[in-house]
Amino acid sequence: MSADSPVLQVEDLRIAFREGAAERAAVHGIGFSVAAGETLAIVGESGCGKSLTAFALLGLLPGNARARGRVRLEDHDILGLQGEAMRRLRGARIAMIFQEPMTALNPVLTVGAQIVEAIREHDAVSAAEARARAGALLARVRIPDPERRFVEYPHQLSGGMRQRVMIAMALACSPAVLVADEPTTALDVTVQAEILDLIDDLRRETGMAVVLITHDLGLVAEHADRVLVMYAGRAVETGSAASLFATPRHPYTRGLIAARPRIGSGARQRLAEIPGQVPSLGAVPRGCAFAPRCPAAGAPCRETLPLLEAAGAAAERVACLRWKDLHAPEQSPVSLDA
Amino acid sequence: MAGVLTLPATGPRRVGLLARLARRPSACIGLVLLGLVAGAGLAAPVLFPGDPLDMVGAPLQWPGTDPAFPLGTDMLGRDIAAGIAHGARISLMIGAVATLVALVIGVGIGAAAGYYGGHIEAALMRLTELFQTIPPFLFTLAIVAVLQPSIPTIVLAIGLTGWPALARLVRAEVLRLRDGELVQSSIVIGASDARIIGLHILPNVLAPVIVSASILVANAILTESSLAFLGLGDPNVVSWGAMVGAGREVIRTDWFVAAAPGLAIVAAVLALNLLGDGLNDALDLKRELR
Amino acid sequence: MLQSNPLYRSTPELKAKPLLAVEDLAVHYRTARGTSRAVDGISLEIHQSETLGLVGESGCGKSTLGRAILRLVEPSRGSIRLDGRELVGLSQTALRGERRRLQMVFQDSGAALDPRWTVGQLIEEPLRVHGIGSLAERRARVARLLADVGLPADAAARYPHAFSGGQRQRIGLARAIALEPDLVVCDEPVSALDVSIQAQILNLLHDLQARRGVAFLFISHDLSVVEHVSDRVAVMYLGRIVEIAAREALWRAPAHPYTRKLLAAVPSLERRGRRAGRGIDHHDTLPSPYSPPSGCHFHPRCPMAVERCRAEVPSLRVTSGAGHRVACHLA
Numbered sequence: 022m023s024a025d026s027p028v029l030q031v032e033d034l035r036i037a038f039r040e041g042a043a044e045r046a047a048v049h050g051i052g053f054s055v056a057a058g059e060t061l062a063i064v065g066e067s068g069c070g071k072s073l074t075a076f077a078l079l080g081l082l083p084g085n086a087r088a089r090g091r092v093r094l095e096d097h098d099i100l101g102l103q104g105e106a107m108r109r110l111r112g113a114r115i116a117m118i119f120q121e122p123m124t125a126l127n128p129v130l131t132v133g134a135q136i137v138e139a140i141r142e143h144d145a146v147s148a149a150e151a152r153a154r155a156g157a158l159l160a161r162v163r164i165p166d167p168e169r170r171f172v173e174y175p176h177q178l179s180g181g182m183r184q185r186v187m188i189a190m191a192l193a194c195s196p197a198v199l200v201a202d203e204p205t206t207a208l209d210v211t212v213q214a215e216i217l218d219l220i221d222d223l224r225r226e227t228g229m230a231v232v233l234i235t236h237d238l239g240l241v242a243e244h245a246d247r248v249l250v251m252y253a254g255r256a257v258e259t260g261s262a263a264s265l266f267a268t269p270r271h272p273y274t275r276g277l278i279a280a281r282p283r284i285g286s287g288a289r290q291r292l293a294e295i296p297g298q299v300p301s302l303g304a305v306p307r308g309c310a311f312a313p314r315c316p317a318a319g320a321p322c323r324e325t326l327p328l329l330e331a332a333g334a335a336a337e338r339v340a341c342l343r344w345k346d347l348h349a350p351e352q353s354p355v356s357l358d359a
Numbered sequence: 360m361a362g363v364l365t366l367p368a369t370g371p372r373r374v375g376l377l378a379r380l381a382r383r384p385s386a387c388i389g390l391v392l393l394g395l396v397a398g399a400g401l402a403a404p405v406l407f408p409g410d411p412l413d414m415v416g417a418p419l420q421w422p423g424t425d426p427a428f429p430l431g432t433d434m435l436g437r438d439i440a441a442g443i444a445h446g447a448r449i450s451l452m453i454g455a456v457a458t459l460v461a462l463v464i465g466v467g468i469g470a471a472a473g474y475y476g477g478h479i480e481a482a483l484m485r486l487t488e489l490f491q492t493i494p495p496f497l498f499t500l501a502i503v504a505v506l507q508p509s510i511p512t513i514v515l516a517i518g519l520t521g522w523p524a525l526a527r528l529v530r531a532e533v534l535r536l537r538d539g540e541l542v543q544s545s546i547v548i549g550a551s552d553a554r555i556i557g558l559h560i561l562p563n564v565l566a567p568v569i570v571s572a573s574i575l576v577a578n579a580i581l582t583e584s585s586l587a588f589l590g591l592g593d594p595n596v597v598s599w600g601a602m603v604g605a606g607r608e609v610i611r612t613d614w615f616v617a618a619a620p621g622l623a624i625v626a627a628v629l630a631l632n633l634l635g636d637g638l639n640d641a642l643d644l645k646r647e648l649r
Numbered sequence: 650m651l652q653s654n655p656l657y658r659s660t661p662e663l664k665a666k667p668l669l670a671v672e673d674l675a676v677h678y679r680t681a682r683g684t685s686r687a688v689d690g691i692s693l694e695i696h697q698s699e700t701l702g703l704v705g706e707s708g709c710g711k712s713t714l715g716r717a718i719l720r721l722v723e724p725s726r727g728s729i730r731l732d733g734r735e736l737v738g739l740s741q742t743a744l745r746g747e748r749r750r751l752q753m754v755f756q757d758s759g760a761a762l763d764p765r766w767t768v769g770q771l772i773e774e775p776l777r778v779h780g781i782g783s784l785a786e787r788r789a790r791v792a793r794l795l796a797d798v799g800l801p802a803d804a805a806a807r808y809p810h811a812f813s814g815g816q817r818q819r820i821g822l823a824r825a826i827a828l829e830p831d832l833v834v835c836d837e838p839v840s841a842l843d844v845s846i847q848a849q850i851l852n853l854l855h856d857l858q859a860r861r862g863v864a865f866l867f868i869s870h871d872l873s874v875v876e877h878v879s880d881r882v883a884v885m886y887l888g889r890i891v892e893i894a895a896r897e898a899l900w901r902a903p904a905h906p907y908t909r910k911l912l913a914a915v916p917s918l919e920r921r922g923r924r925a926g927r928g929i930d931h932h933d934t935l936p937s938p939y940s941p942p943s944g945c946h947f948h949p950r951c952p953m954a955v956e957r958c959r960a961e962v963p964s965l966r967v968t969s970g971a972g973h974r975v976a977c978h979l980a
Binding site for chain 1: 872
């Protein structure tokens with residue numbers, strides 16, 4: 022598959038929760054695509070809808086949530102696929118790893134048995150062959166002493182090892198897309214680095230596409246090719262990771278970058294903070310959802326909903342009425358300090 | 360700002376509790392049934408003045424034959440309706456007081472064991488287990504038989520068998536909080552043990568205790584009826600259990616004599632169990648907050 | 650913008666008397682699996698108006714150390730002196746008086762705040778416990794504290810669950826500073842918060858220190874946060890401090906291999922892909938505190954380890970410059 026034809030394409034994805042007769046929208050029409058061998062990061066703070074988006078890709082939304090729009094995986098429209106049809110794709114063509122692997126692993130089965138099961142779920146191979154493949158997978162996710170780990174139970178493993186087992190299970194049938202939902206949030210920082218480096222290496226080796234859901238801009242900068250920044254259920258900025266961090270255009274992206282404490286930033290000082298709170302699901306303001314917290318917001322921002330528009334040479338797009346003013350080089354940059 | 364600090368913490372919640380209970384159909388039925396039983400008990404001296412143990416009419420009149428005795432009379436000519444109404448007073452009173460006894464002992468022992476841990480906990484829990492190994496009804500029976508049947512001894516006996524389950528429940532809940540940040544944050548500001556237990560721990564373990572208490576009241580009513588049925592009730596007051604016991608002899612011919620007080624027992628126990636279920640949901644603080 | 654106590658930072662040797670002096674503090678838990686050495690002989694000092702950062706990965710004992718300093722867990726040995734007064738061995742009753750000077754902020758203020766109390770009652774409680782002021786005075790003080798932590802005055806009448814995580818952390822802070830303590834132990838105070846909210850709380854801590862001169866022991870697993878807020882940083886590994894240094898010195902010249910590993914693992918916006926010094930490490934788990942490795946606890950994961958590291962426990966010794974100490978045979 023060539024790099025420009027995406028393996029996963031999402032168009033106008035909308036997710037809403039049923040509440041009695043009414044519906045409460047949580048994701049308001051986002052779109053993105055991922056090519057083979059590419060990592061797309063979806064980044065945002067809690068409640069922005071990034072995890073819901075991930076769950077929707079695999080048809081794993083909770084019962085009271087409904088997704089509309091289009092999700093195209095290779096040559097199939099997969100949004101709304103039910104039962105057997107979705108199950109065949111899940112694991113085989115699209116796989117997911119979660120923040121807390123313990124909740125996704127079966128505590129009463131050995132690690133090896135679970136990987137064997139994942140393989141035989143989709144491929145009709147003999148038990149012996151499945152076992153051999155499972156052993157090879159454990160080695161491939163760099164679990165030391167794979168023969169011993171094969172017969173251990175999940176609770177005997179550390180968090181990092183469990184996440185490796187989850188990755189091995191996800192890789193069992195060489196999926197085209199791996200969705201990683203905050204895969205390292207529960208892990209220590211040294212382990213986090215190793216897990217994400219591992220995912221990078223596997224992506225390069227197999228050519229699978231990775232959708233990385235995270236709140237950590239540092240992980241995005243280190244591991245993603247392209248980025249989608251979400252705020253309150255909408256995409257506010259998207260583009261290549263390199264250009265997004267070099268010239269962030271949306272005030273929210275700029276605020277997030279400035280609010281991050283950095284090592285070696287000189288004397289102790291205050292951070293640039295984004296005032297206020299993330300709006301709750303039912304209380305997203307009219308116009309631009311970020312306007313109440315935005316230092317650059319004007320009256321139009323509170324009225325008109327900004328749409329994603331092209332900004333810059335490549336595929337950069339931003340949803341802000343004022344990005345041109347903020348970005349004009351001759352103007353003094355708007356300070357985001359409160 | 361004015362009056363902020365004197366705002367009662369439980370004020371707004373209490374109003375909400377009834378409203379939350381009312382939203383649950385089973386709890387509503389429980390509340391109504393309990394209301395009827397309690398109403399009958401409260402109204403008994405007005406509706407049926409005089410001693411319900413007096414013989415007031417011809418024996419064994421079927422319900423409906425004499426408008427003066429809507430539920431008929433028993434084989435000694437006592438008014439069954441009067442007996443049920445007065446019996447409600449006794450049953451509810453014994454249930455409530457016995458539960459109170461169990462609560463005082465159980466919450467005290469459970470809280471001390473859970474909070475202090477170590478040897479105190481070990482000693483108190485062994486004591487609790489000792490009480491739990493004795494079959495509760497036989498234990499109650501033995502106490503009443505030894506101390507002579509009277510209302511105070513019956514209350515004491517039922518209370519003494521009811522507390523171990525409460526103590527274990529309270530200990531488990533206190534343990535859950537004991538090492539949590541709520542208690543640590545109170546220790547850090549310098550609060551005394553009494554303050555921490557009384558103001559921060561017990562109010563937060565109250566919900567399951569209230570639920571258990573409603574079931575305990577039901578159990579106490581059943582136990583008292585059983586004692587009375589076996590002839591170990593207080594002979595000077597009317598009791599549903601004793602009425603069923605008396606009706607037993609004529610159950611083939613005049614079954615209503617036993618059935619009427621029996622239904623009263625069922626109603627009271629069912630009401631308390633339904634209410635307990637409803638309280639269990641309504642007091643769930645986490646669910647309420649979300 | 651006021652920097653915290655510039656006097657101390659320019660001339661550390663002049664500041665002879667530390668606010669808090671911890672010496673050879675140990676917390677050992679005896680369980681069915683054996684003895685866990687959660688904190689294993691730690692010495693450190695915190696000076697007035699200073700922030701000491703304490704960083705380490707989960708299970709390294711940093712939270713236990715923080716709680717031991719507050720005597721929320723009993724130390725097995727060692728000494729904790731607050732302004733020269735020994736806290737170890739003090740009865741809980743005697744300790745209650747000292748607690749005015751030593752407070753704590755928890756990671757999850759949602760769990761630390763009684764859900765049945767209003768915010769006003771919660772902030773007033775420490776004042777009430779210590780019998781400070783009349784009701785009216787306490788009420789005025791609560792209003793001032795709310796303003797200090799950036800909450801509206803009408804917050805006092807509401808319950809904690811009506812607030813977001815960041816706001817609850819502000820309530821926890823108001824409660825902690827109500828008694829005007831000299832030292833506040835902050836245990837992962839921003840770990841559960843979003844980046845934009847985290848910055849608000851870190852700034853608030855910064856402002857409170859500038860205004861009140863309070864000292865912080867700031868415990869976190871996040872090196873970039875610790876590095877941002879601290880005057881000095883202590884790195885902990887498996888119950889021991891492996892390196893302690895002024896913040897600049899720590900990132901400019903990290904001396905312990907573990908510190909270097911931590912620094913290499915911190916994600917940064919400036920770089921892409923795997924970084925040098927971040928090789929493949931098969932020991933991505935901390936060894937069990939029940940059976941720690943011999944000698945230097947870090948030697949099984951250390952790329953530089955030699956025979957001596959397996960045999961001999963390295964002591965925390967001065968390497969270079971003011972107060973930069975490291976526990977490594979090779980540094």
